[in-house]
Amino acid sequence: ALQPVGTPKRNIQLSNIVEECSNGRRVSRLLELSPKKPQPTVPMEEPKTPKRSTRTSLGTAGSSATKSTPKSASKMKLIRDGTIKPTIHARSAPLGDEANELAIARERLHVSATPSSLPCREKEYEEIYNFLEGKIYDRVGGCMYISGVPGTGKTATTTAVIRALRHLAEEEHIPKFEFIDINGMRLTEPRQAYVHIHRQLTGKTLAWEQAYNLLNKRFTTKAPRRTTTVLLVDELDILCNKRQDVVYNLLNWPTLATAQLIVVTIANTMDLPERLLMGKISSRLGLTRLTFQPYNFRQLQEIVMARLVGMSSFNSDAVQLVARKVAAVSGDARRALDICRRATELADDQARKTDQPVTVSMTHVQQALTEMITSAKVRTIRSSSRMEQLFLQAVTAEVTRTGIEECNFLGVYSQLEALAAFSGVSVPNPGRAMGICARLTASRILICEGGRNDIYQKILLNISTDDVHFALQASKLL
Amino acid sequence: MHRRTRLSLRSSSINDKENDNEQVQLPTTPRKRRSKVPTAAQAEELNEECFVDSPKKSARTHQRLPDVEELENGSQKDAGTDVVGKLPEREKEYDELVNYVENVLGADGSGSLYISGPPGTGKTATLQRILNHQSFFKKLKPVYINCTSIKSVGSIYKKISEELDLKVNGSTEKAYQTAIEAYLERKHKTIMLVLDEIDQLSSSKQTILYSIFEWPARPTARLILIGIANALDLTDRLLARLQARCELKPHLIQFLPYTKQQIVAILKSSLEETNSLARFPEAALGLLAAKVASTSGDIRRALFITRRLVESAKKEDRKGNLNTPTVVSMGQVMTVLKQVYGASQTLANDLEEGFPLQQKLLICSLMLLLKHGKNKDITVGKLHDVYKTICTKRNIQAVDQTEFIGLCSLVETRGIVRLQGKKEPRMHRVCLQWDEQEVSSALNDKQLITSIISDVSCLGK
Numbered sequence: 001a002l003q004p005v006g007t008p009k010r011n012i013q014l015s016n017i018v019e020e021c022s023n024g025r026r027v028s029r030l031l032e033l034s035p036k037k038p039q040p041t042v043p044m045e046e047p048k049t050p051k052r053s054t055r056t057s058l059g060t061a062g063s064s065a066t067k068s069t070p071k072s073a074s075k076m077k078l079i080r081d082g083t084i085k086p087t088i089h090a091r092s093a094p095l096g097d098e099a100n101e102l103a104i105a106r107e108r109l110h111v112s113a114t115p116s117s118l119p120c121r122e123k124e125y126e127e128i129y130n131f132l133e134g135k136i137y138d139r140v141g142g143c144m145y146i147s148g149v150p151g152t153g154k155t156a157t158t159t160a161v162i163r164a165l166r167h168l169a170e171e172e173h174i175p176k177f178e179f180i181d182i183n184g185m186r187l188t189e190p191r192q193a194y195v196h197i198h199r200q201l202t203g204k205t206l207a208w209e210q211a212y213n214l215l216n217k218r219f220t221t222k223a224p225r226r227t228t229t230v231l232l233v234d235e236l237d238i239l240c241n242k243r244q245d246v247v248y249n250l251l252n253w254p255t256l257a258t259a260q261l262i263v264v265t266i267a268n269t270m271d272l273p274e275r276l277l278m279g280k281i282s283s284r285l286g287l288t289r290l291t292f293q294p295y296n297f298r299q300l301q302e303i304v305m306a307r308l309v310g311m312s313s314f315n316s317d318a319v320q321l322v323a324r325k326v327a328a329v330s331g332d333a334r335r336a337l338d339i340c341r342r343a344t345e346l347a348d349d350q351a352r353k354t355d356q357p358v359t360v361s362m363t364h365v366q367q368a369l370t371e372m373i374t375s376a377k378v379r380t381i382r383s384s385s386r387m388e389q390l391f392l393q394a395v396t397a398e399v400t401r402t403g404i405e406e407c408n409f410l411g412v413y414s415q416l417e418a419l420a421a422f423s424g425v426s427v428p429n430p431g432r433a434m435g436i437c438a439r440l441t442a443s444r445i446l447i448c449e450g451g452r453n454d455i456y457q458k459i460l461l462n463i464s465t466d467d468v469h470f471a472l473q474a475s476k477l478l
Numbered sequence: 479m480h481r482r483t484r485l486s487l488r489s490s491s492i493n494d495k496e497n498d499n500e501q502v503q504l505p506t507t508p509r510k511r512r513s514k515v516p517t518a519a520q521a522e523e524l525n526e527e528c529f530v531d532s533p534k535k536s537a538r539t540h541q542r543l544p545d546v547e548e549l550e551n552g553s554q555k556d557a558g559t560d561v562v563g564k565l566p567e568r569e570k571e572y573d574e575l576v577n578y579v580e581n582v583l584g585a586d587g588s589g590s591l592y593i594s595g596p597p598g599t600g601k602t603a604t605l606q607r608i609l610n611h612q613s614f615f616k617k618l619k620p621v622y623i624n625c626t627s628i629k630s631v632g633s634i635y636k637k638i639s640e641e642l643d644l645k646v647n648g649s650t651e652k653a654y655q656t657a658i659e660a661y662l663e664r665k666h667k668t669i670m671l672v673l674d675e676i677d678q679l680s681s682s683k684q685t686i687l688y689s690i691f692e693w694p695a696r697p698t699a700r701l702i703l704i705g706i707a708n709a710l711d712l713t714d715r716l717l718a719r720l721q722a723r724c725e726l727k728p729h730l731i732q733f734l735p736y737t738k739q740q741i742v743a744i745l746k747s748s749l750e751e752t753n754s755l756a757r758f759p760e761a762a763l764g765l766l767a768a769k770v771a772s773t774s775g776d777i778r779r780a781l782f783i784t785r786r787l788v789e790s791a792k793k794e795d796r797k798g799n800l801n802t803p804t805v806v807s808m809g810q811v812m813t814v815l816k817q818v819y820g821a822s823q824t825l826a827n828d829l830e831e832g833f834p835l836q837q838k839l840l841i842c843s844l845m846l847l848l849k850h851g852k853n854k855d856i857t858v859g860k861l862h863d864v865y866k867t868i869c870t871k872r873n874i875q876a877v878d879q880t881e882f883i884g885l886c887s888l889v890e891t892r893g894i895v896r897l898q899g900k901k902e903p904r905m906h907r908v909c910l911q912w913d914e915q916e917v918s919s920a921l922n923d924k925q926l927i928t929s930i931i932s933d934v935s936c937l938g939k
Contacts, residue, residue, distance in 0.1 A: 283597035283776055284597075329877060330885070332833050461900075462879070464879070
């Protein structure tokens with residue numbers, strides 16, 4: 001009985017196998033859904049399945065079987081085949097756009113508004129462009145590794161290059177190519193990468209094994225009319241599991257002459273190939289590496305000014321302040337844009353209050369900076385109760401006494417007793433002191449180990465002792 | 479009953495047929511054969527197609543620089559895909575392998591083989607040549623499996639039985655295994671089973687590796703098992719029990735990293751094929767080969783660097799619009815080598831370009847702690863304390879702790895330090911990954927650095 005099932009399958013076209021296997025017989029049988037059943041040439045199968053025939057007769061009839069199909073099942077099939085596309089609800093009426101200049105500035109300063117040309121990344125753009133163009137032109141495969149700290153324009157530059165190359169391909173200056181991108185963070189599991197790649201190539205969703213087999217077939221067999229495929233892999237480090245088979249396969253395909261696959265990988269860590277990947281994989285990754293440096297303050301200034309071109313609502317000194325502050329810490333362009341945006345919002349608030357046009361000035365920027373770069377901890381200490389402050393002081397005293405960062409509750413409590421006697425307040429009993437300790441731990445000023453160690457529990461300051469002193473300066477305790 | 483794609487079914491059945499007919503393949507029907515392509519017979523087919531295609535390819539190439547294109551072909555061949563002719567500098571290993579296989583075939587027995595060597599030493603390429611060896615083609619049934627392509631360790635049986643085109647009752651691991659073992663007992667042609675990247679098959683008890691390596695010892699097996707991996711001592715480490723029985727012990731073949739002379743010879747042969755040897759002076763090739771051989775002996779690297787040099791030469795050709803091809807100079811070789819190998823030198827350049835001030839201060843405080851601090855076990859919290867005192871002394875606004883932890887991870891992405899995590903971020907250990915000398919030379923802002931590093935009072939003792 002098994003034999004006849006096997007034979008017709010050989011005649012099935014490859015495109016049908018997709019449906020056949022992904023949500024094939026087993027699924028449909030479970031759901032008692034048989035509209036697709038007669039289609040794949042199974043004359044011999046019908047006598048073999050008395051169960052189903054009795055069931056369909058028990059249910060109403062053959063035609064109503066279509067009706068009895070759960071809506072979601074047939075819908076899922078359409079989704080997996082890629083015949084229906086996901087949409088989201090639209091607004092009933094579009095928002096009226098404000099003609100306010102500050103609002104326009106705010107819109108332009110949004111991180112998602114990628115400008116058409118990226119300032120300060122010309123050199124990197126050129127390098128990626130040359131690499132990709134050369135490979136596409138020569139019809140060979142290759143790998144490139146791009147690294148850099150977050151917010152330095154890695155993905156934006158790469159996609160800009162690909163956009164330009166696509167434009168060229170449309171005008172037939174260079175051979176046509178296909179572009180696929182996957183992002184390690186968007187995958188639930190590294191092997192889902194195959195599914196995503198296959199879906200972008202064919203539009204169909206399969207289980208990863210089948211997707212892998214089809215991809216492997218695509219890249220290992222020779223096809224004379226094959227177009228080059230450019231694969232952009234973002235967040236490469238997420239794709240590394242213990243076996244590292246996904247990364248291996250993604251980087252092994254480009255070394256095959258038949259594949260014509262160009263893989264551009266992006267990650268944050270500079271030395272990822274040496275640190276995380278196996279020797280055989282980093283050997284395949286090759287030596288084309290490109291590092292994106294963090295922006296310095298001039299570049300950040302240029303980036304912000306390029307977005308605000310033709311606007312007078314921003315004070316240029318204010319932009320410079322933001323640029324210098326951000327460049328000193330991380331050189332992250334997203335952060336500079338966010339601070340500018342926040343400053344615009346503050347200025348907008350002021351304009352609304354006073355009903356006068358306001359330009360974004362130093363004060364707004366200063367305010368936004370303090371909002372974004374300040375510690376809430378000092379304020380928390382200042383506003384905490386007197387006994388809590390006393391307890392914190394006891395912890396610092398214990399730390400300075402022992403010289404070790406970690407101290408236990410017993411030592412702290414004896415310090416607390418001394419301090420309380422000194423400042424003339426009555427000492428809380430150990431149980432209440434433990435409550436105080438728990439409150440401070442909840443606000444993450446202290447770190448306590450969990451469990452029921454009671455008086456032997458270890459206490460650790462989560463801020464420096466200087467901060468505690470600084471915060472308590474104003475109070476009478478010091 | 480397992481499901482198979484049409485591809486694997488057809489390919490293996492055709493493969494079978496060819497073997498049964500015992501026909502040496504003639505290059506008469508390349509068109510037809512193109513569509514099915516079994517993995518094993520693929521490279522062989524590529525052979526033919528290279529000849530078939532050549533006029534077309536040349537027609538395609540003449541609009542761009544021919545040498546680059548062909549160097550790529552050459553390089554890819556060496557990287558292990560289509561093996562047209564001989565593999566230079568791997569003749570000895572090839573002969574050894576051929577001898578071994580011939581001996582086994584002559585005795586009508588079976589044997590196991592383990593091939594090891596660092597990445598990029600031509601293991602897979604040599605094996606592909608053996609698989610396509612004409613005289614073996616009649617007597618052997620080649621099965622090539624890359625072990626990274628399987629779902630889990632256990633599904634290797636399924637893959638093998640698919641490749642052997644077996645009929646299996648049931649879809650459990652056990653069923654596939656018994657099917658293969660039953661096949662080995664029946665009368666069949668000698669199988670050459672090549673398992674690439676075999677270290678992927680290791681599990682806690684190594685049951686699968688053991689059972690596979692025991693197949694050749696079966697009396698009627700007629701199986702040549704070849705495992706390929708990087709580790710030299712994989713069979714000793716993972717398969718120690720095989721040592722107990724002499725007939726089970728796999729024959730070991732080692733692929734040593736390429737030496738300088740070998741790399742020069744390989745590069746020459748692949749450049750000669752394309753008549754672009756004139757571009758490379760002898761000394762430049764020697765320098766390149768010496769550098770690669772001294773670090774890894776990885777031919778992929780050498781070919782990659784050569785390709786990059788040719789690309790830059792091509793760029794210059796475009797720019798200059800000269801008729802004579804540009805010759806690669808020693809200087810260019812040096813710059814590319816420096817980019818590739820001199821990690822710290824380029825990092826010093828990077829630091830000059832844009833290294834945020836606060837991160838510089840962070841590294842300085844780390845250096846200070848390492849040089850003058852008593853305890854070398856530095857946590858983020860401690861580092862932050864020192865950093866704060868330095869900042870207040872220099873009248874620089876210090877960042878607070880949460881920000882500082884972020885700074886640490888940013889420095890970590892550059893590979894300068896590494897954070898070793900306990901639970902609390904404040905308790906993470908900070909380890910300097912670079913050499914101290916290197917860091918102090920890399921931080922070019924000399925005045926600030928020296929003043930900070932000599933300032934012991936910041937340690938707060």
